Structure formats: structure tokens, C-alpha cells
Amino acid sequence: MTSPGQPLVEFRGVEKRYSADARAAVTRLDLTVERGEFLTLLGPSGSGKTTTLMMLAGFEAPSAGDILLEGKSLADRPPYKRNMGVVFQNYALFPHMSVAENLAFPLGVRKIKGAAAKEKVDAALALVRLDGLGDRRPDALSGGQRQRVALARALIFEPDLVLMDEPLGALDRQLREHLQAEIKRIQRALSLTIVYVTHDQGEALTLSDRIAVFADGSIQQIGSPEQIYDYPSNAFVAGFVGENNMLSATVVTRQDRQCTIRLPGGQILHAVATGDIAAGDDVVAAIRPEHVQTGDNQPSRCNTLDARIGELVYHGDHSRIRAELDGGGSLVIRTPSRDGIAVSDRLPIGWCSDRCFAFPVPDITGVSTGNRI
Amino acid sequence: MPGSHARSAAPRRWWAFALVAPLLLFLLASFVLPVLLMLSRAVTDRELHTVWPESAAALRQWDGRGLPPDALAHEVARDMITARQAGTLNRVANRLNYDMVGSRSLLYGTADMLLSGVPGDSVAALARIDPRWGQPGIWAAMRHADGPFTSHYLLAALDRRLDNDDRVISVAPEQAVFANIYLRTFKISALVALFCVILGYPIAYLLASLPDRKANPLLILVLLPFWTSALVRTAAWAVLLQTNGVVNHALQNIGLIDAPVQLIYNRLGVYIAMTHVLLPFLILPLYGVMKGISPVAMRAASSLGATPLRAFLKVYLPQTLPGVAAGAIIVFTLALGYYVTPALVGGGADQMISASIAFYTNQSLNWGMAAALSLLLLVPLLLMLFAGRTLARTVPA
Known part of the structure; x- marks a missing residue:
């Protein structure tokens, strides 16, 4: 049978x-x-x-x-x-x-x-x-x-x-x-x-x-x-399943699964490389709101950025922040605490490089690129 | 707040009533009232009551056994003379003639004799003018017509009449026509409804299952004849079905028949033309019901293991039954009252009750009879509509 x-x-x-x-x-x-x-x-x-x-x-x-x-x-x-x-x-x-x-x-x-x-x-x-x-x-x-x-x-x-x-x-x-x-x-x-x-x-x-x-x-x-x-395998999956910040970036270097990318504001980030991206390619970098850490209490991060709080929404058990990056672009952060932060404050943020993925720019319709709070 | 809601509801109700009032009054005055007045003629008897008021009153006093007292005969003789002079004897004579053939000549003959001075102040005196005055028949006829109400017309519509002792008896077999015509009317209507269901169901199904883009042109083909006058369509059938018509030629050319067949001026022609004329009345409501049936239910039945035939019989068909019932009732109802089509494409033995009603309305001017025949068509019809409504309520749409 x-x-x-x-x-x-x-x-x-x-x-x-x-x-x-x-x-x-x-x-x-x-x-x-x-x-x-x-x-x-x-x-x-x-x-x-x-x-x-x-x-x-x-x-x-x-x-x-x-x-x-x-x-x-x-x-x-x-x-x-x-x-x-x-x-x-x-x-x-x-x-x-x-x-x-x-x-x-x-x-x-x-x-x-x-x-x-x-x-x-x-x-x-x-x-x-x-x-x-x-x-x-x-x-x-x-x-x-x-x-x-x-x-x-x-x-x-x-x-x-x-x-x-x-x-x-x-x-x-x-x-x-x-x-x-x-x-x-x-x-x-x-x-x-x-x-x-x-x-x-x-x-x-x-x-x-x-x-x-x-x-x-x-x-x-x-x-x-x-x-x-x-471990989403492309930008569509990253954007469709769960919530993701999608940042436009350019590849600086790539070694196997690791790469460094540059944001429009000049910031250099480490990310996981996917697909056949190579130095000089345009990519989208995906980072989930809950994986972004804030303040100085950031244990194991290797990407650090300086941002300004553009918007702050209180949700009870957590708060959501729209952080504006220097040189354009913004990302949404989900954080359990809201102590001592206010709109327009400067805020150091960061995340582990294995939480950030660099994907080839998608040709699939329906990928959200706007970061809604 | 409930209080303010109740306060605002009352003026709104008045408004609603005021808005429909013109139509309501128009319908009452132009439709409901005339229909009721017409139907009331089936049970009222006004001729003797208005032309011979004294005789009618005296007739009502009489116990009706055997021959009347001489006083009543004298009253009748006086009224006969008055009516003959006033020119109104005609109305009474016609009315009595419905009950007893020959009454007309009897009344005119007797009235003329009385006018010429022959005495008529007793039953015996009248019997000397015409022996029929000495028999109970004419007196019973007058008593039956003394008004203001009568069962004469309704009984006649059922092929019954009252005998001289007021017992309901059947009319002579050669006069018993209406029961036959009613049966024929109901049979033709039921068969036409059945043919419409058989022919219309597949068309409605096709219309409902095609995408709108393809269904709409087909729907126009259904609606186009629907918008055309029934008279025109019936006349067209007369052209098609006649002995040297298109249908006979076509059948001969393809070798199905050797000589032309009689397709018209018989029952077959009535069935063909009426089914065609009434078909849209079945297709349209059925189409509406079928459109409302979710196609997913058929997929569900299929996924549950039902073959297409079983899915159709157990899932689709039962859901269309309210539409079939609605369409069939409409067709049946319309067919019951059909007049033009049987008149044009049917033979003498294919005429329906509406032809008799038309005859009594237009030709013999016996409106009491026309009203009685209409009433006997209307009552079973209303009963059936009521039954249909109850049936439709038990089947969820």
C-alpha cells in the first residue's frame, strides 16, 4: 500500500x-x-x-x-x-x-x-x-x-x-x-x-x-x-509574517553569511546576508521592532545607531516608538519601558547583527516598505 | 428614550399613511369597490325587488307551498300591468326566464291580455289566460327572484338549481356545462404550469449558473417576449401553427410527417401558445431564487462524497422548490383567467371559464351569472394562494 x-x-x-x-x-x-x-x-x-x-x-x-x-x-x-x-x-x-x-x-x-x-x-x-x-x-x-x-x-x-x-x-x-x-x-x-x-x-x-x-x-x-x-528567506516573507522595519541600504562588503551595509545617512550596520547579494547592490535590511534595544542598557549588540524619538504611543504592556534616523529613514521600536523618554529626545538604539537581514530588493508586489507605528 | 421615540413614531406613521393614501384611495375607488360591486351581483336579486316592490314583498310573506293565495296573484297582475305600461316588464321577464324558460312570453302575453281588460284578480283567473299560472313553476320562479338575495346564480354556476320545493337539484344534463368548463380550466392551467416548470427550470438554471456577462443577453431573450403583448404573441403562434404554417412545413420537410397535422384550433394549440406566453412568469422568479443559492453548497456536497446527480437532487433542487412553487402558482393563476389565447388558438371545446364570463358580461348581459362564475373562479384561487403561502413559509428560502 x-x-x-x-x-x-x-x-x-x-x-x-x-x-x-x-x-x-x-x-x-x-x-x-x-x-x-x-x-x-x-x-x-x-x-x-x-x-x-x-x-x-x-x-x-x-x-x-x-x-x-x-x-x-x-x-x-x-x-x-x-x-x-x-x-x-x-x-x-x-x-x-x-x-x-x-x-x-x-x-x-x-x-x-x-x-x-x-x-x-x-x-x-x-x-x-x-x-x-x-x-x-x-x-x-x-x-x-x-x-x-x-x-x-x-x-x-x-x-x-x-x-x-x-x-x-x-x-x-x-x-x-x-x-x-x-x-x-x-x-x-x-x-x-x-x-x-x-x-x-x-x-x-x-x-x-x-x-x-x-x-x-x-x-x-x-x-x-x-x-x-x-529566519525569513526573503523580503516578502520578512514583511508579511510578523512586523518588520524595512530599511533601504547598500552592501559594502560581504563574507559568506555576513555583510556590512550602509544606510542613506552613512551609518554602517552588520547584517545576515541572504541570496546572491554582493558589494554595491541595493538591499533592504529587515529588523523586527521587538529586537531593537534602546538606551545604554544594551547587552549584546553590535549595531548601534543614534536616533531621535519622532513619535511615542503607549499600549499598556509595551510602548511603540518611531525612531527617526539621522540622514533620513525611521524605524519602529517596541519596548517594554517608557521611563524617562519623551518625543524629540535623542535615543541610542541598537541590535544584534544576527537579528538583522539584508535581502535583495524584492520584485514581488505587496511588500510593505512603510513603517507604521 | 422610549417616551420620545413613541411620540415621534405616531406622526411618522401618519406621514407614511398620507404618502400612500392617494394610491390607496385610487385603488379603492377604481379597483376594489367595482370588483366588490360586481361580485355582489352574484348573490343579489334586484329586478323584482325594484320593479315590482309590492309583489316582491307579498312573495316574501307567502309560505311557498303549492299555489299562492289569490291576493298575491292579484298583486302580481296589477304589477304586471304597471310594468308593461312603464316599459320595465322586460327586466322582470328576463330575470324569471333564467329560472324558468318561457317566462318571458308568459309575462308579456298575460300582461297584454290584462291590459285588454281580461280579469286576473285570482290564480284561477290568471290560469284561464295561460294554464301555466295554474302550475307551481312560475310562482316558484318568482319566489326565487323576490330578492334582495339569491342563491340562483351561484347554484347555476355549479350546474344546480332550486326546484319548486326549494331543494337543490342538478340541472338537466344538456344544460350542465359549467362543471365541465371549470374542470377543463383547472386542467389546462395545471398542465400549462407543469409544462412551464419542465421547460423553464433548465433555462433558469442555465441563466443562474452562467457568469453575468453571458447570462444578461440570454435574460433579454426571456424578457423580450415578456414585454410583448400576449395578443401579438398568440397571433404569431396562429401564423406558425396553421395547416400551411411554418411548423407544418418544417415537419414535412424533415420527413417527420407526410401530411399537415392539426396544431391549432385544438387543445394542442392552446397548450403550445399558453405555455409560451406564460413561460417568463416561471423563469423570472425561479431565476431569482436560484441566484440566491450559494454555489459553494454544491462544492461542499461534492467534497462530502455526493455525486453531481445526488448533490443536485439533495442540495440544489430542494433549495429551488420555493421558486418553483412561486413560479408555478403565478403561471397557474394567470392561466386560470386566460381569455385571449384560448379564444384565438383553441377550438370550441377548448374555451375556458373566462370565455363564459365574457359571454355573460358582453353578450347576454346576465351580470349576475358573470359575477357568480367569477366568484367560483376566485374562491378556489384564493384558497390555493393561501395554501401556497403557507407551504412557502414552511420551506426556508
Whole structure:
């Protein structure tokens, strides 16, 4: 049957064009999904993540390449023979059926009826903590409850794989966080394999075992949340996942993974070199607001700069500072203390060189370069 | 604050009422009132009541058994003379003729004899002028017409009448036509509604599933005939379907038939033309309902393992039923009252109840009968609309 170590799903050179002369929605896609993992496809709208998911579910056909499930091509298998549970953004519950009838629908298709079906429906309702709501119509449920029903319906027939297309996109923040925890709990309890699409990087970091960051129809980086957050592989990932200050700079010297760069104001910084940048190239330097240290109490930094406080916003547990650099440019700093600092003060700042990345100037649309406070 | 809210709500309600008042009054005066007045003729009897007030009052006093007392006969004879001289006997004669054929000549003959001095002050005296005065029939007819209310027209619309002892009996078989016409009307309407569903459902589905760019030109093709007069479209069908028409020629040319078939002036022509004329009334509401159905639900059904056929039958079709019901009820309702199309493309045996109503309204001027026939069309229709509404409420849209 399945050889050990074989991935559950494999995308091989998949490409999708909606018409022959259109720009590719997905291009050169190679991706594997391992059994039992929570893989998130993260990216802005139009990045190809949903198209990828829809090709996996069978609602779109790849223009080139192949998708394999347990080593077998899915090319000629229609959606209803793929045995994948899909959770849609707008729930896609059947409005003319009760909650229990919605849940029993995939069971009826599989010839599970009567007491056996009822038992499974009750268990599914208990799993998503909706016991006793089986007789309700979907329109008598709240948004969060509807999404729980959609989740239960996608799980009740024990699919090989669960696909979720921005399932929490229509819910408010509090409910979203609550359901994130719920999804994670259920995934662990049932050892589910989940492919999850979202544009919310916070959600991706919280839930995932691995994240594939999409932009312009291809994967920019794939790895664990820590890898993605701490070691972004290009400027797009650095700007899209978490918050980053993006400074324009020019490479002065490069040695392997190390380089020195010059800011427009003449300041020289040490940074981690990425890609094939060389001396004289224009780059963007990325540094996260929480990695910038302030004041004289800076233990292990090797980049130091002099800045002026342009703006100061109090957030309760932390403060955010917009520091204006001499010679132009500014960066946002997140600091736990706000003692003894005021707008227009001079402020020495600095950071460790392994926290600062020099990336080639991106040609991807949607990279934010403005530093908002 | 609730208090100020309540204070401000009252003037707003008056404003709203004032805004709709002109239309409301217009509708009341030009539609509701005339309809009610017309329908009231189905149950009122005014001829004897107004032309022969004394006789009508005396008839109401009489117990109705056998022959009347001589005093009543004398009253009737006096009223007959007065009415003959005033030229109003016509109205009474026509009314009594509905109940008893031959009443008209009986009244005119008797009135002329009375005018020439023949006595008529008792039943026996009148019977000497015409023996029919000595039989209960004419007296029962007069009693049935003594007003101000009558069951005559409604019973007649049901092929029933009152006999001389006020029992409801069936009319003679050769006069029993309306039950047949009603059945025919309901059958044609139901079949036309069914044909519209069968033909219209796929079109509505196509319109709803195409992208707007492609659906809009097709929608125009549906709307264009919708905006064209039904009379014009029916006339066009008459041209197409006649013995030497386009359809017969085409069928002959492709070898399906050897000789022209009768496509018009029979039931087939009525079905073809009415289905075509009424089709947009099914397509448009159904299209509206289908547009509101989320296409994602079908994808969800597919992902849950349902084949396309099963997904359609279990997920899509049930959600379209309110639209099918709405469209079918509209088509059925309109078909019930159809007049022009059956009149132009149907034969004598294909006429619907509206043709009878038109006959009584325009030709025989028996408005009581026209009103009764209309009422018997309206009441089942209202019941069905009510049932349809209740049904639609149980199916969530």
C-alpha cells in the first residue's frame, strides 16, 4: 500500500492558468503534506494559496503537473471520490437541512444510516461542543456555531485529509482565537492531517506545524513557524509574517553569511546576508521592532545607531516608538519601558547583527516598505 | 428614550399613511369597490325587488307551498300591468326566464291580455289566460327572484338549481356545462404550469449558473417576449401553427410527417401558445431564487462524497422548490383567467371559464351569472394562494 516515509500528498510541478494567456495563478509548485501535520498555506489574496487548495480538493484542475495522494495521481479523480473534508469560508451549510441532517449527509452518501449514523452525529456534535443543537436550522445558529457545524461535517466521515479555506475569516477576533484553539485541540485528539489556508499570519503562527508562505503564485518559503518568523528567506516573507522595519541600504562588503551595509545617512550596520547579494547592490535590511534595544542598557549588540524619538504611543504592556534616523529613514521600536523618554529626545538604539537581514530588493508586489507605528 | 421615540413614531406613521393614501384611495375607488360591486351581483336579486316592490314583498310573506293565495296573484297582475305600461316588464321577464324558460312570453302575453281588460284578480283567473299560472313553476320562479338575495346564480354556476320545493337539484344534463368548463380550466392551467416548470427550470438554471456577462443577453431573450403583448404573441403562434404554417412545413420537410397535422384550433394549440406566453412568469422568479443559492453548497456536497446527480437532487433542487412553487402558482393563476389565447388558438371545446364570463358580461348581459362564475373562479384561487403561502413559509428560502 503506502511505503513508509511516503508523503500523504505531493504536488509535482503544478501550474494553474485560468486561460492560456493569463498570468499563472500558481506556478512551479512542489509541495508535500506529511501524515498528521498541520500545514498552513499563508499569503495575501491573489497569491495562489486558495487555488492550490481548490486543486487539491478537485474543484480546479491543474494546467500542468500532477497531484498525488498516497502516491496515486488525483488527475482523474472527481472531488466526490477524494475523501477529503473541506471547510469553506462561508460555512456552506445546507440551509434546508437541520444541523443533524447536515452532519448525516456525508454518512448517507456512504450508506451509513439509522442508529449507526445517529451515534456518529451525536459524537460529532459533542466533538465541536454543540450537543443538543442537532434539530436547529443553520440560520438559527451564530457564526461561530455554524463554523463548528461545518467543521464537524467535514470530520464526521473520517476523511484522509481535512482542507480549510479561511474557515475563521468571517468571525470576530475573540471568536476566531477561541475556534483556533478548538481546531488545534481536535487536530491533536484525532491526529488529523490538515491543510489550512489563511491570510492571517498570526493564525498561521499559532496553529501550524509548517507554514508555506505564498506570493505571486509560488511558495516563497516553507518551514516551521519559528523558521519562518526568525529566519525569513526573503523580503516578502520578512514583511508579511510578523512586523518588520524595512530599511533601504547598500552592501559594502560581504563574507559568506555576513555583510556590512550602509544606510542613506552613512551609518554602517552588520547584517545576515541572504541570496546572491554582493558589494554595491541595493538591499533592504529587515529588523523586527521587538529586537531593537534602546538606551545604554544594551547587552549584546553590535549595531548601534543614534536616533531621535519622532513619535511615542503607549499600549499598556509595551510602548511603540518611531525612531527617526539621522540622514533620513525611521524605524519602529517596541519596548517594554517608557521611563524617562519623551518625543524629540535623542535615543541610542541598537541590535544584534544576527537579528538583522539584508535581502535583495524584492520584485514581488505587496511588500510593505512603510513603517507604521 | 422610549417616551420620545413613541411620540415621534405616531406622526411618522401618519406621514407614511398620507404618502400612500392617494394610491390607496385610487385603488379603492377604481379597483376594489367595482370588483366588490360586481361580485355582489352574484348573490343579489334586484329586478323584482325594484320593479315590482309590492309583489316582491307579498312573495316574501307567502309560505311557498303549492299555489299562492289569490291576493298575491292579484298583486302580481296589477304589477304586471304597471310594468308593461312603464316599459320595465322586460327586466322582470328576463330575470324569471333564467329560472324558468318561457317566462318571458308568459309575462308579456298575460300582461297584454290584462291590459285588454281580461280579469286576473285570482290564480284561477290568471290560469284561464295561460294554464301555466295554474302550475307551481312560475310562482316558484318568482319566489326565487323576490330578492334582495339569491342563491340562483351561484347554484347555476355549479350546474344546480332550486326546484319548486326549494331543494337543490342538478340541472338537466344538456344544460350542465359549467362543471365541465371549470374542470377543463383547472386542467389546462395545471398542465400549462407543469409544462412551464419542465421547460423553464433548465433555462433558469442555465441563466443562474452562467457568469453575468453571458447570462444578461440570454435574460433579454426571456424578457423580450415578456414585454410583448400576449395578443401579438398568440397571433404569431396562429401564423406558425396553421395547416400551411411554418411548423407544418418544417415537419414535412424533415420527413417527420407526410401530411399537415392539426396544431391549432385544438387543445394542442392552446397548450403550445399558453405555455409560451406564460413561460417568463416561471423563469423570472425561479431565476431569482436560484441566484440566491450559494454555489459553494454544491462544492461542499461534492467534497462530502455526493455525486453531481445526488448533490443536485439533495442540495440544489430542494433549495429551488420555493421558486418553483412561486413560479408555478403565478403561471397557474394567470392561466386560470386566460381569455385571449384560448379564444384565438383553441377550438370550441377548448374555451375556458373566462370565455363564459365574457359571454355573460358582453353578450347576454346576465351580470349576475358573470359575477357568480367569477366568484367560483376566485374562491378556489384564493384558497390555493393561501395554501401556497403557507407551504412557502414552511420551506426556508
